[in-house]
Amino acid sequence: MGVLPGIDAAHPVILITGANTGIGRITALHLAKLGACMVLAGRDPQRTAPVVQEIQTLTGRADAARFLPLDLADLHSVRQAAQAFEAWGLPLHALINNAGVAGAKGQTRQGFELAFGTNHLGHFHLTQLLLPLLLKTPQSRVVTVASRAHLAALNGITWESLEQVTRSRFGITEYAVSKLANILFASELARRHASQGLLSYSLHPGVIKTEVWRHAPWWAQPLFALRRMKTPLEGAQTTLHCVLHASPEQNGLYFSNCQPRTPGDHASNPLLARQLWERSVAWTKDF
Numbered sequence: 001m002g003v004l005p006g007i008d009a010a011h012p013v014i015l016i017t018g019a020n021t022g023i024g025r026i027t028a029l030h031l032a033k034l035g036a037c038m039v040l041a042g043r044d045p046q047r048t049a050p051v052v053q054e055i056q057t058l059t060g061r062a063d064a065a066r067f068l069p070l071d072l073a074d075l076h077s078v079r080q081a082a083q084a085f086e087a088w089g090l091p092l093h094a095l096i097n098n099a100g101v102a103g104a105k106g107q108t109r110q111g112f113e114l115a116f117g118t119n120h121l122g123h124f125h126l127t128q129l130l131l132p133l134l135l136k137t138p139q140s141r142v143v144t145v146a147s148r149a150h151l152a153a154l155n156g157i158t159w160e161s162l163e164q165v166t167r168s169r170f171g172i173t174e175y176a177v178s179k180l181a182n183i184l185f186a187s188e189l190a191r192r193h194a195s196q197g198l199l200s201y202s203l204h205p206g207v208i209k210t211e212v213w214r215h216a217p218w219w220a221q222p223l224f225a226l227r228r229m230k231t232p233l234e235g236a237q238t239t240l241h242c243v244l245h246a247s248p249e250q251n252g253l254y255f256s257n258c259q260p261r262t263p264g265d266h267a268s269n270p271l272l273a274r275q276l277w278e279r280s281v282a283w284t285k286d287f
């Protein structure tokens with residue numbers, strides 16, 4: 001039996017990326033209140049310190065939150081983060097791949113398109129490096145925050161576009177591809193490691209009022225605020241559901257509104273998932 005359902009049992013350790021703000025912050029707060037020891041992995045200690053403090057104060061436990069330096073846009077930094085985590089000697093009961101960038105243009109330190117490199121490849125590498133630790137706990141979980149925006153990746157993944165700078169005007173196409181990659185990754189992770197007891201889920205959190213599109217040009221910001229947006233508390237619910245309640249029978253599935261949903265055709269393609277996995281291994285193996 002895994003440790004997470006019902007949580008408090010042994011103060012399970014959960015690593016979450018991008019928890020200094022938005023959906024990740026609320027997710028971390030909630031899980032810490034339930035008894036988890038949260039590791040908040042992010043690139044900015046100053047922006048994360050208030051959340052670490054907030055969690056420690058709310059729970060009255062110093063071990064309820066700690067910061068781990070991690071820049072997902074740099075594969076060296078990802079390895080350093082995994083090594084630093086291992087050096088603490090803690091178990092790892094769940095990994096929440098939550099961080100994400102949208103609407104920013106550029107390339108990661110190793111030359112991958114910024115959204116793909118950060119949202120997919122950084123998390124792929126982190127998960128692979130932490131896998132031996134995850135597998136030590138039966139029914140440990142990897143929960144990957146994807147998006148309904150994956151439906152906008154109409155052509156699936158164009159491999160050549162992944163190793164160049166963001167081309168589309170607002171970065172929406174590249175964001176969609178990165179979120180498609182999140183879903184493919186989560187399902188392939190389950191296919192490869194279910195027999196070892198690992199659980200893996202992906203999800204759409206809803207359309208949530210956060211800072212996620214802050215890198216889009218200022219004059220385009222209203223475009224991203226037209227629809228009614230839910231709160232980060234509402235946005236955290238499906239992640240929490242996947243961490244706390246999704247069952248082994250649902251391993252590998254994509255969730256929305258706390259229910260399994262069938263994602264788009266490309267996201268349901270096991271051949272594409274395998275190809276992405278194999279390429280991701282090749283891209284990250286030297287780091």
Ligand SMILES: NC(=O)c1ccc[n+]([C@@H]2O[C@H](COP(=O)([O-])OP(=O)(O)OC[C@H]3O[C@@H](n4cnc5c(N)ncnc54)[C@H](OP(=O)(O)O)[C@@H]3O)[C@@H](O)[C@H]2O)c1
Binds near residue numbers: 019
């Ligand atoms: N908001 C929505 O409507 C919506 C809809 C569907 C899916 N999602 C997904 O939900 C997840 C959480 O997003 P959010 O809405 O809560 O956005 P957010 O408030 O902008 O939070 C994003 C988090 O990701 C972190 N991050 C970005 N680049 C990083 C990097 N290179 N290395 C490490 N951390 C990095 C940010 O850290 P910094 O503060 O350092 O930038 C921040 O903590 C994302 O995966 C997003 O794609 C959001």
